[in-house]
Amino acid sequence: MKIRFRYSKLGKVRWTSQRDVARMWERALRRAGLPVAYSQGFSPRPLLSFGLALPTGCESLGEYVDVATTQPLDVAGLGDCISTLLPAGVDVQAVAGLPDGSASLQQAVTSCVWQLDVCAGSTEELRRQVAGVLSAGSLPIERERKGRVELDDLRPAIVRLQVVGSDQLAGQEFSTLLAEVLTQPRGVRPPELCSVLGAELWLARRTHHWIEHDGRRSEPLPIDAPQVRRWKDAS
């Protein structure tokens, strides 16, 4: 059986890497005594499959992991149980058993939405930059792939981009952007987006993953109302 968890990653824990997140899940599941299935071979690994990696330093309101188990399980109450075993800032928001033959997260997810807090002079200036990006025919950027620098076009991956607000923090003005970007064949990293906008990234928070299929959009695991439990910093 496969179980899909949706979880948040907020606060200080955003500085952990995707590998760190995988290890914290493995340990939490072992502590919970869940019958997780293991790979075969000399070094058996628990069969956990994460979707898109969340870059180190980014927050998220909706990350996903699929866990293979050796026997069917009742998922009721499982989310709260696992949440207490995960580090502060990582909270399970939804759990569901997956039907057999479900597509993997990597295959299914087609786009994701980022909320970006950036510093870019004035909001007006940023709006002009956004308009420029959206009207551009192509947005060439340099990317490193296997140690070689390659030229890529960012424009086809940008589905939606808009300035949704501005605020002040520590005496500095910042703007908030929403950006929906395609995840296939290759994702777009928030710093890449900011570089084409000429903006300095303060905080990137992924808000949604979307699966688009035959013109219909759905989330890998919907939640009624995102229950964001902010990690209270000990300050």
Add this chain to the structure above:
Amino acid sequence: MTERVPQAPGSSQGKDVRSLWPRIEPLLARVTKPARYIGGELHAASPVHEPGRVAWLLLYPDTYEIGLPNQGLQILYEILNERDDALAERAYAPWLDLEALMRASGLPLFSLESHLPASRFDVLAFNLSAELTVTNVLNMVDLAEVPMRAADRTCEHPLVVVGGHCAFNPEPMADFVDAFVMGDGEEVVGELNQVIGDWLRSGRPSRGDLLKELAMVRGVYVPSLYEPRYEGGRLVGVEPVVPGTPERVEKRTVADLDAWPYPRHQLVPLVEVVHDRLNVEVFRGCTRGCRFCQAGMITRPVRERSEREVSRMVREGLAASGYDEVALTSLSTADFSGVEPVIEGVLDSAAGCPGAPPVSVSLPSLRVDAFTVGLASQIQRAKRTGLTFAPEGGTWRMRRVINKLIREEDLYAALDAAFSQGWRRVKLYFLVGLPTETDEDVLAIADLSKRCVEIGRRYHQNVTVVVSVGGFVPKPHTPFQWFGQDTGAEIRRKVILLREACRGARGISLRWHDPDASVAEGIVSRGDRRVGAVIEHVWRHGGTFQEWSEHFDLGLWQAALDACGLSLHDLVHREREEDEVLPWDHISAGLHRDFLWQDWQDAQAEEAVTDCRWTPCYDCGACTDGGLEHVVASPVPPAGGSQGTGQDIGDARVPASLVRGPR
């Protein structure tokens, strides 16, 4: 390297109790592995800072990944946080990228739990386990905005305390440290807390009085109360200058490990660290008597934890941490009386639950024999890790000199067992630069290794024997403390000799430790108080992270010696004389000086001694002076073949002068 601009020393008066996190976080996007600085590990404490609690900051002078697993630090962390008159947080050395940003923005060293400034704590307590981390201690004190020299600190500054194995020669760091603590910390940390707490509650009268009080605690050395005397450039004594201060500082020894089952809740880090697994200490101390091994000498006598307690700690530790690997730690775990039942227990409990994840047990510090390999193959069900053996010397003669009593047959039987049970890669550790060593002894390492490859090829087409060679550094409180360390050039010559001998040999992969690093380690290992200026000079010229080969620079150390008018020959390469005062003679690790001297003579005469756990006492001093005894469950040596476990060590004998008969 660039000159390091010191942080302006601050005073902790009007202490800032606010978290530095808002200033730290903006820097994290610009540093490698930022999660090293966020805290939040499983089982980390959330201490409450309030009057009546002594605030300890426990520091490890290397990166988070190296420092976090340190068991000594974790033990003290829990013991302090369980008290209602103490609290403890942790800090590790920030990597160079963060340090540069911290210095540029005037951000001081901070704790991981509350992200408070280090200078806000009452005690900065360092674990000093490796000589070359000393410059990092200075760097962290400086980053904490605390005056570097103990003499410059006032009542408002934290106490700087150092424990760990390197504290057993405190003199090189004497100018920078308020108090050293010798030996096991479990009991003495509470006594220190009491003295410091009383002083704080009485309104911080003079710092001098506090230091005098601390010096009266058994196991504590306050260097400012002692002065070294020199005659003609030679040390003739380190003596108390304040009446009533003990002339000799005795180490602390915990008699019953079962009474201190710590860490109860091992920290589980969010990022990958070294030894990333549950660690359960099965015994402390070792009486194998390897003459080069400081750890074995200074941690005597052997005190085993009971099999029942070990099993409980393993079971509960795995359940609470979520780890799938447990290491049974000690200086030679195959010698633990309960090793087989404990391992069986772990494996049975894992196999007992259907679908339970595989748990692997690792045994660091393997003994070289087939029994050990049998254990290893039995336990490595979850994942098969490498096997490492440490014959240390290439010939039986050499191994008798160092008292590492492994016969060639033992080694070959161990290798045969390993290869026949599926291992294809085995690692062997050797030392070069040992006392009485000849080129023949060095070249024998190549012969031995080639023979090991041959054994492997009986079972597999391709095998690798990794031969790892380190340059020997004599350590205080060992029989080799008088030995004149080989020069870097001599070690290098021996390594090249070995490399030539292994050239073209299939299956051997030779690796060696930088001979220059061994030289610098030698400066700190047996240095006296004058070496403090050398350490400070190296630090001021950018020499931090000297344990890291990419940052190590012998040129810095040589320049510092020149600047201080000290010679490498005198400090490192010179053989010491019998009646010479050694810089650590006023510190007692429990060992009689005449026992060590006799053992040094025996070494040069190629005479071996057997393990006193199961043979008569040599009166080394560890048990008799401390009123202690070995705590060993098994009345007979464990099964196996080597190292005092029923082996025939030929004409080796126990020197009659040392035998005092069974107690």
